[in-house]
Amino acid sequence: MVLLFDVGNTHTTIALTREGKEFEKYRISTSKYETEDELYAFLKSFFKDYVENLPIVVSSVVPSVNVVFEYFAQKYGNGEVYFVRAQDYDKIIWNVHYPKEIGADRVCDVIAAKKDYGNNCIVIDYGTAITIEVLRDGVYEGGAIMPGFAMMVNALFKGTAKLPLVELKPYPTFIGKDTESNIQIGAINATIGAVKYVIEHIVKEFREAPRIIHTGGQSVFVKNIVDGIIDKDLTLRGMYYFYEEKKNTARKPLD
Numbered sequence: 001m002v003l004l005f006d007v008g009n010t011h012t013t014i015a016l017t018r019e020g021k022e023f024e025k026y027r028i029s030t031s032k033y034e035t036e037d038e039l040y041a042f043l044k045s046f047f048k049d050y051v052e053n054l055p056i057v058v059s060s061v062v063p064s065v066n067v068v069f070e071y072f073a074q075k076y077g078n079g080e081v082y083f084v085r086a087q088d089y090d091k092i093i094w095n096v097h098y099p100k101e102i103g104a105d106r107v108c109d110v111i112a113a114k115k116d117y118g119n120n121c122i123v124i125d126y127g128t129a130i131t132i133e134v135l136r137d138g139v140y141e142g143g144a145i146m147p148g149f150a151m152m153v154n155a156l157f158k159g160t161a162k163l164p165l166v167e168l169k170p171y172p173t174f175i176g177k178d179t180e181s182n183i184q185i186g187a188i189n190a191t192i193g194a195v196k197y198v199i200e201h202i203v204k205e206f207r208e209a210p211r212i213i214h215t216g217g218q219s220v221f222v223k224n225i226v227d228g229i230i231d232k233d234l235t236l237r238g239m240y241y242f243y244e245e246k247k248n249t250a251r252k253p254l255d
């Protein structure tokens with residue numbers, strides 16, 4: 001059994017898995033824990049199974065909480081903590097200027113896409129930010145980062161006197177008749193359009209048609225709107241594959 005912690009800027013997904021196929025998972029706000037004991041309290045309230053003395057894998061794009069997992073591994077784990085980093089995964093060529101810069105969530109998405117969908121994929125992950133990954137002939141070529149749907153709505157709310165925060169959902173038509181629908185069209189429909197635009201241009205760089213995979217907390221927004229498949233557990237599987245590659249090479253926490 002392995003404990004996975006997918007730490008995003010909005011949510012941390014905690015998952016227990018045996019072989020990286022099935023995941024018992026829970027989602028908490030990343031802002032809700034600052035110590036290993038607080039984190040452990042969440043796990044004890046969620047999992048019925050024994051979650052102590054396990055190796056832990058962390059995909060974190062929030063450096064300030066990384067130390068919590070070091071302490072967690074020491075106090076509640078088996079002492080093994082694996083932080084996902086591109087530079088530690090040499091089964092993929094990271095053909096970008098600075099592989100160390102790539103967000104761990106993006107690394108996980110690429111690892112899982114290659115293993116589960118092949119060498120030619122475009123992965124879009126809809127979270128706080130929307131990330132786009134390009135895997136061509138088995139090589140990671142880079143991608144794009146866009147504001148997420150909530151960030152777009154928040155920007156209008158924070159940047160204006162009168163615009164409200166609206167419910168995050170695409171609007172069924174494209175001519176809004178009230179402020180809420182105007183914002184949903186401009187912040188959500190238009191962001192989906194931007195994703196489609198970037199994908200169109202990336203596809204032209206491929207010789208053969210790439211697989212298109214959508215993942216992340218808000219991937220449901222593009223269902224039946226953008227070509228491709230929705231795979232909600234892609235990041236978690238990427239974390240597990242990273243662990244399979246690196247297990248038994250963990251350094252002791254706080255070394």
Ligand SMILES: Nc1ncnc2c1ncn2[C@@H]1O[C@H](COP(=O)(O)OP(=O)(O)O)[C@@H](O)[C@H]1O
Binds near residue numbers: 027218
């Ligand atoms: N069970 C859920 N509870 C709350 N929000 C959810 C849930 N499932 C998906 N979401 C959506 O996922 C978003 C967070 O997506 P996520 O990919 O976890 O972001 P990040 O990785 O940037 O933290 C939330 O803002 C919400 O819109």
Ligand SMILES: CC(C)(COP(=O)(O)O)[C@@H](O)C(=O)NCCC(=O)O
Binds near residue numbers: 009
């Ligand atoms: C782009 C991201 C903020 C997305 O994170 P998330 O939306 O999951 O919170 C994250 O992948 C990140 O911090 N990346 C580092 C910069 C880069 O990947 O080039």
Ligand SMILES: [K+]
Binds near residue numbers: 008105125127216
């Ligand atoms: K993400």
